[in-house]
Amino acid sequence: MASGTALIYDEEMTSHKLLWDDPICDIEVPERLSASYEQLQFYHLVERCVHVPAREGTEEEILLVHSSEHLEVAKSTQTMDEEELKRVSGNYDAFFFHPNTYRCASLAVGATLQLVDSVMLGKVCNGMALVRPPGHHSQRNAANGFCLFNNVAIAAEYAKLKYGLQRILIVDWDVHHGQGTQYIFEEDPSVLYFSWHRYEHQEFWPSLKESDYDAVGLGRGKGFNINLPWNKVGMGNSDYLAAFFHVLLPMAFEFDPELVLVSSGYDSGIGDPEGQMNATPEVFAHLTHLLMQLANGKLCVILEGGYHLKSLSESVCMTVKTLLRDPIPQVTGEMAPCLSAIESIQNVRAAHKPYWKWLMYEDTSFLHNLSTKSHLPKKTNTNPSTDHEDKITNDNEAAKVERFLELHMRNILFPVPPIRTATTQSKASAYLLPAPVCVVKEMDKNEVEALASDFYADLVKEDKTLHSLCSMLAILDKILKKEVCNGIVDSPTASASVGVALRYSVHFGFQRVLCVFVGDMQIIPNTEDGKVLVINICEKEQSGKTSSKHFISLNWKEDADRSDFFSAVLGFILPVAYSYQPDLIVIAVGPNRSIGISGISLLFGLLQGLAESRILAVIEDTDLNLIQNVAKALAGASVSHSGAYVPPTQEKVHKMKILKDQLQQDWKMLQCSVKDGI
Ligand code: Q9C
Ligand code: ZN
Structure with a gap:
């Protein structure tokens, strides 16, 4: 079985940058990439990964998803002056061209495909590609939302073609709806697309009706598009985990993908100016770990958004650490989803009931509520105690973010035991176990007798019980002392x-x-x-x-x-x-x-x-x-x-x-x- 984690990063992708004033696009900066990579170096995660070089995506590969017109426009920007670049950029919603943008976008595609190849050829088990520009808003014939080519969508088509895959799962945890990816696969039952996104009853960009929970796919693709709209800001760890437990994961297990691709935007994390959400970096360790249980662990994580440099880079580190199979840090905060999140979860489950056997016996007698869904923001709050504060002052907000990220520093630096699993040699199991295991000496009988009789005096009278207690306590002791x-x-x-x-x-x-x-x-x-x-x-x-x-x-x-x-x-x-x-x-x-x-x-x-x-x-x-x-x-x-x-x-x-x-x-x-x- 494959082991190891690939990391793909090429500094050249930092050369794509905004050359003029544009308050909409100025958050998509080269430092997003360099800061993430430097933080990976700081935690010594880079040296634990398998370095895989990026390459350019070929025109043929880009054309798997995009029109030749789109490709030609992108290519033509390489020789333009600033004025021309500005004019072409103005043809799209939230995109900027730089003379090196085509080269970077093509590297972003190639890096993503290198990752897919490394995983599919068994050179590694999983991996992450740090790329710019991002991809999930990009459409067949249009750049959009900082994205030129749809890296992840191209990767899915490539994997289908090159490896004959029949079921690919795309998980888009970026805070924006990857409408580009939805459009590309909405009629395709071989690609299951899941996206959660800040929606606020269609108030939030890109403000599309088709980002709502009732867009389930079209034609043969019905049931294979899953939208989970967040109608409030401030969603946190428990809301994200609830979405995984009650929506994404059961569908994913029933779908049984052969490969999982993550459109990995960290603008859904705490402190991000776009998302305004509350999830801490640890939650990305959990999301990653949960997805590692699918497709035999074949997981490719590809960077999309994320605009708070600290939050972004710590979350990237959490993701890579988890891919490397380090222990998972605990999530903080009360574990209870908010009312608005539960509403969204209930709605998407109801909308998908016809398409998933696992939902077949769901009670949807409340369905009449769905047909009357409002496209206007709900101003009233039926249960304020379980809901997030709508407005927090900016000062408070910044301080809170700093506190969370500080708390997180303690989490990410917690020691990693050099050996994961302990056992005693009592049985044939010892030599059957995969390395690395630590074979523990049994605890002394007298010691155990004294210890256990404290609790269960009559238990230890039996010799075989005493013996097995010796093994168990020796191992438990190592766990409690964090030696394993x-x-x-x-x-x-x-x-x-x-x-x-x-x-x-x-x-x-x-x-x-x-x-x-x-x-x-x-x-x-x-x-x-x-x-x-x-x-x-x-x-x-x-x-x-x-x-x-x-x-x-x-x-x-x-x-x-x-x-x-x-x-x-x-x-x-x-x-x-x-x-x-x-x-x-x-x-x-x-x-x-x-x-x-x-x-x-x-x-x-x-x-x-x-x-x-x-x-x-x-x-x-x-x-x-x-x-x-x-x-x-x-x-x-x-x-x-x-x-x-x-x-x-x-x-x-x-x-x-x-x-x-x-x-x-x-x-x-x-x-x-x-x-x-x-
Ligand atoms: N009034 C990604 O995170 N905002 N893209 C446009 C227009 C664009 C985000 C606001 C946000 C794009 C990959
Ligand atoms: Zn985003």
Whole structure:
């Protein structure tokens, strides 16, 4: 399997610059590129990447998307004087030409295609291209919004042609709508295009009706264009994550792309003058990590917008760090999407219900609201307490941005353990594990006996229990002391091991431990009020155990070889986990598990976004294949699932809805509709 992260940067792309006064275009400066690259150098991320050179895109490649007229106009600007350049630029909405613009735009296309080639040929697993000018506003026959050629759209056509790809996902997290990309693919079912964007009921540039949630694609492309309009400024980390959990990711898993391209604009980040949003740089680590679970990890990130130099460059670093598989920093702030975000999410889900099996059983009885949607900004606010402040003074705003970015500096510099995964040599699993693993010496028996008897005196009387506790505690200790990131232990008595692990971690000082049980296990009741959240995934309801805030029972039985568990992980487990913000995760896999191996790998992969990636896996299962897959997931390998994802049955959707309704006041990231009285 491919490993490594490509980084593409060519200083020449800083030569494209504005030569005259233009208050609309003057934010698209060369420093956007150089500052991002310098920050990558500062964090020593450049030397950890595979350097891939840029090249010029060929005319043939540009013509995959653009008209020959457009190409000829662009070429003709190379020899123009300033006056002529200004005149041609005036033909477009928000674009400027410089004599070297054609050369730069062609390098931007070529750099993007070099990245696609590196990933598709297996030279690297993923990568990022720092390019200028950006691309997603550019259309077949027009420059627009600082964009001349649509780098990402060309890359998608190129990948289809050169590698025969049939399903490509484009995720556009830039704060502007990539209307250019939408127009290019709106009739094409082989490219799924997702964009969220500042919209404000069509008040915000480019102010198009077709940027709204009801533009779902045309003809054979119906259902393959997803617009999530933000109707308020101030959207933050939880709004973005909710959009991924409740809209993009389920669609993406059902679509099952062979390659993921990101139109990676950071004007959706905090401090940006265009976006006016609140998401901190850490959120881009999470978004990147979530997308790394698709397409076997084949992820190409291509720069689009981003105009606050500090916010932009820190967010670029977060993205590259995540591509390199460093632990994921925690997101800050209360985890609850705002009302306006929930409204948008609900609307796009309803609009897409006819096209996605996963949405088939959605309740859309509120649909009459949609037909009366207003194109005027709503001045009234039905629930101000859950909404962002509309107006903040500029002084406050700047200070707040500085504070956030300072906080972020602590996050990005947190130490990276040199070794990711710890295990003991107790079983055959050790030599099956992918490197790098750290084999830990078991803890001394007497020490453990003393330790565990504090908590569970009768447990340690049994010799095999004591033995497995020795292994588990040795590993847990390394995780708690941050010597390793995660660990895996096989235990004949998983529930006992987990019971002790939870007590030990809370004793150590952890405030929130998320514990996921998969399979039949005797769950030792926890007395650590609120410091442990249990999610129990099993086939049958345990008698007398109904769900409560800190004990959630999710009954889920997967059909053999048909993985429908993704919808429960995305729509339920992740939202609960992100609401809780654990500082450690313990996952126990026991006998009679009702979830297949690919579902379990997915669970491990996705939960690594939390608790700074600290996960202890306790496996009570003799299936070496399972242990191997869990170890792989912990080491950061992407899940390969051979297109086995299927949507859940109506019965399961119904079950999940009841649980969601019961728990969404406690775990607010579950909220994805405004009906039922949020
Ligand atoms: N009144 C990108 O972020 N603003 N482009 C035009 C006209 C243009 C943004 C305002 C913003 C373009 C790649
Ligand atoms: Zn933008």
